[in-house]
Amino acid sequence: MKAGSRFLNAVSAVALSAGMVATGTGVLTLASATSARAAVVQRIDVRGASRVGADAVRSNLTIQPGQSFSNADIDASVKQLYGTGYFSDVRISVSGGTLVVNVSENQLINQVVFNGNRKIKDDKLATIVQTRSQGPYSEGLIEADIQQIKSAYAGIGRSDIDVTTQVVPVGEGRVNLAFVINEGERTKISAINFVGNQAYSNGRLSAVINTKRSNFLSFLTRKDVYNEDKLRADEEALRQFYFNHGYADFRVISSDATLDEQTNEYVLTFTVEEGARYDFGSVNVESTVDGVNSEDLQGLIESRSGDTYNARDVQKTMEAISKRVANAGYPFARVTPRGNRNFENNTIGVDYLVDQGERAYVERIEIRGNTRTRDYVIRREFDMSEGDAFNQEMVTRAKRRLDALGYFSAVNISTAPGSSSDRVVIIVDVQDQPTGAFGIGAGYATGNDGGFVLEASVEEKNFLGRGQYIRVAAGGGQDDARNYSVAFTEPYFLGYRLAAGFDIFRNSSSSEKYYDYAETGFTLRVTAPITEDLSTTLRYNYKRFEYDGEGDWNVGDNLSAPYEALINGSPWTRSSISQTLTYNTLDDMTLPREGFYATLTHEFAGLGGDSEFYKIYGKVRYYTTLSDEADVIGSLSVGGGHVVATGDNLNIFDQFMLGGRDVRGFDSSGIGPRMANGDPLGGTTYFTASAEASFPMPGIPQDIGVRGAFFADAGTLYGNKVNTLGEGVAGTDSSLRASVGASIVWASPFGPLRFDYAVPVLKEDYDEEQRFRFGISNQF
Structure with a gap:
């Protein structure tokens, strides 16, 4: 029986004009809705509430003894009792001066369990469902919980899930409820299609969106998981990509996901309309705010007339002007870009209007989700x-x-x-989203310092939800090479935008030059932003160097005098402070296509320890897209450094070493001054330059993340301030070295891996080559 029918039948009419008339059953009848407002009961009789209790029922009624009520009050009481979920049937009637409430109780849940689930743990599912222990058994609530469980599994790529329930009575109106889950197979994405794109290929647009086609590594990356929120995010990524490349009229007409239930695979289809490509026309700033001079703001404009239209530049200009005006004492000033399209020459002129906006204050910031x-x-x-x-x-x-x-x-x-x-x-x-990662990295290098190296690491970017970064890594290789490290960063130290942290490490190895080597140390650091693109980092660095030439090693027959001095004087320590300026305008730190990344570091050693020097070094790398259509990315880099002794001499490990990391085709310390027996001494001054062009590998889907590259490197290392104890030194001049080669770079789930093959085209006889290098890519 429906709630509305129950309360209408529960109250009979009484004709007040004729007085109250009692029927044979004792139920009162009200003649009209108007007279219903005069009905009053003296007490409430609750029947059938053996477990819930009569008081709990009365507390959910809108009718109180001694107060008048109407049919609307009865209706509201019935709905409120049903809303508790504790009752399967509710009937309200009036007998004499008594309101009679008859209820039939739902069974109570004794325990809720989950069976068959492996991919999502019990504690996670318990937060998803609304059915709780000691709560009512409700078919409607359980059906809603089943849908919530299915949605949770769809979010991890399992749409082929089946959820049923089992109910086991345990007596006294209580039941145990089990959600039985058949997780099924992972739902994959078999294809991602684009319709309407002319300027960019399907492969190029596939690299823009975050959702990827399923491949043999999808079980690690989880980028082939479909859900509605990711689809909306992919639409926005496409819009931003086109807006930032001149297509101001671009729009996503539709995005569809079709599930083939036979194969349990999705096909995603994005239908787009690109429109025309625009350049910037005239760009100006206009101000109507007294005290704000338009000419003073002109230098904050990111774009210039003739540049390809870029929505990112417009947004950055708005932010820069808004910040300048707010700092000048106009917090309510509003910056509005006004675009003027010229369809004849496909340009968009932009006028940034600065006016006095409405006074509005932030009442609160509400965080959800x-x-x-x-x-x-x-x-x-x-x-x-x-x-x-x-x-x-x-x-x-x-x-x-x-x-x-x-x-x-x-x-x-x-x-x-x-x-x-x-x-x-x-x-x-x-x-x-998940922010933890377990990584396994492998590398191989030929030459004197060659061999396989394996490293495993555990990383968490949002430790305990506090935004803290922590990384623990350990690795090893042949010749007893071992390395251990721990890093921690608190991004908001003491409540300020200061990223403070520390690094602890130990590296050890045995050398073919017949000595064992180990370095142990730590770094304390703090980074402060200067602008949105510029930051500075202060560090205190401590290292302890240990050389061991005893045991089976025949030191005197193989090592030069400076290396013997190192071993005899071991251990050595270095205590230094340093400052680094970092300028970063890259559009993406993983695969940059536009922008600069520059660092400049100067370091002073001499706060105790055995090293006394001042060192300055830096590097600038510039990225630009050479071809949007083919996704060809070009990069240029230059670097250099110089060290001067503030004491009598430098140690070998205080000078710069130059090799395959900067000039590929050479061994790790294969360039620069060295002793007659080949021991590298390093140098006091170096310069490097590199040019590279990378491109998607033909025949390999861009979803895999494999790119090829051609490069040319050049560099020189010269000068020496190490006491050679009378032995001769070669290579102290500034002879240029150069190499050309090709690379394969793979953005693997284990980290970016790089395979380089380089051929030296300029070298000295005493330089040591290493044409092939394989390892973890670290371009910054």
Whole structure:
């Protein structure tokens, strides 16, 4: 019986004009809805609530003894009792001065268990379902829980799941409920199609989106997992890609996911409309705010007339102008870009209008969706807090920072009206994603320092949801090579935007030059931002060097005098402080296509220990896309360094070593000054340069992440301040070395791996070659 019928039948009509008339059953009848408002009962009789209790039933009624009520009150009481979930049937009637409430109780859940689940653990599923122990047994609630479980499994790529329930009575109206889960096979993505694209190939657009086709490594990367949120994020990635490459009219017409239930595979189809490609026309700043001079803001414009239209440049310009104006004492000033399209020559002129916006304040920042990351980790990425002036550009900047953290699969920031017209509520919706990684890296190098090297590491970028970074690694190779390291970073030290941390390490090996070598040390560091692109890092560095030539090694017959001095004087220590300036405008740290990455470091050693020197060195690398259509990326880099002794001499390990890391085709310390027996001494001055062009490997889907490259390297290392104890030294001049070669780079789940083959074209007779090198890529 429906609730509406129950309460209408529960109350009979009484004609007040004729007085109250009692029927043979004792049930009152009300003549009309108007007269119903005059009905009053003196007590409430609850029947059938043996487990829930009569008081609990009465507390859910809108009718109270001694107060008038109507049919609407009875209807509301019935609905409220059903809403508790504890009752399968509710009937309310009036007998004399008594309101009679008859209920039939649902069974109570004694225990909720999960069977058959392996991919999602019990504790995770327990937070997903709403059915709880000691709660009511509700068919509707259980059906909703089944759908929630299926959605959770779809989120990890298992749409082929089946969920049933088993109910076991345990007496006294209680049951045990089991969700029986058949996880099925992983749901794969067999194809990703693009329709309507002319400027860019399917492969190029596949590299833009985060969702990938299934391949033999998908079980590690999990990038072939389909869900609606990722599809929306991929649409936005496509829009940003086209907007940043001149296609201001681009739009995604549709994005569809079709599941083939026979093969349990999705086919994704993006239908797009590219539109025309635009360049920037005239770009200007106009201000209507008293005290804000347009000419003073002109230098903040990122783009120039004739450049390819780029929405990222427009956004960065808006943020820069907004920040400058706010710092000048105009927190409510608003920056609005006005685009003027010229369809004849395909240009867009942009006027940045600065006006006095409405006064609005942040009432609160509401964080939603974070199940692991703590609220304060998200809030601290905003440059404003509750009570501050609302600034849309700061909101956009906060979103970019949250995206860059890598903690979330989706970030969406919206606004809502506050409690008054000048109050704004900022709503931040996020979805946590896994941030831990277990990596296995392998490398191989030929030459004197060659051999296989294997390293395993555990990394967590969002430790305990606090935004902290921690990494523990251990590795080893032939010739008793061993290395261990621990790194930790707190990105907001003492509540400020200071990234403080430490590194602890130990490396040891046995050399073909007949000595054992080990270095142990630690670094304390703190990084502070200067601007959005520029930061500075201060470090204290300590290293202890140990050389051992005893045992089976025949030191005197094989080592030069400086190396014998090292062994006889072991251990040696270095205590230094250093500062690094880092300038970074790269669009992507994993596979950069545009931007600069530059570092400049100067270091002073002499705070105790055996080293006394001042050293300065740096490197600049520039990336640009040579062909958008073919996804060919070019890069140029130059580097250099110089060290001077602040004491009598330098140690071997204080000078620069140059080799295959900078000039491929040479051994690790294969370039520069060395003793007559071949022992490398390093040098006081070096310069390097490199040019490279990378491209997708033909015949290999770009989803795999394999790229080829051609390169040319050049460099020189010269000068010596090591006391050679009278022995002769070769290679102290600035002779240029150069090489050309090819590479294969694979963005593997274990880290970026690189295979280089280089041929030296300029070299000295005493240099040591190493034409093939395989290892973990580290271009920064």
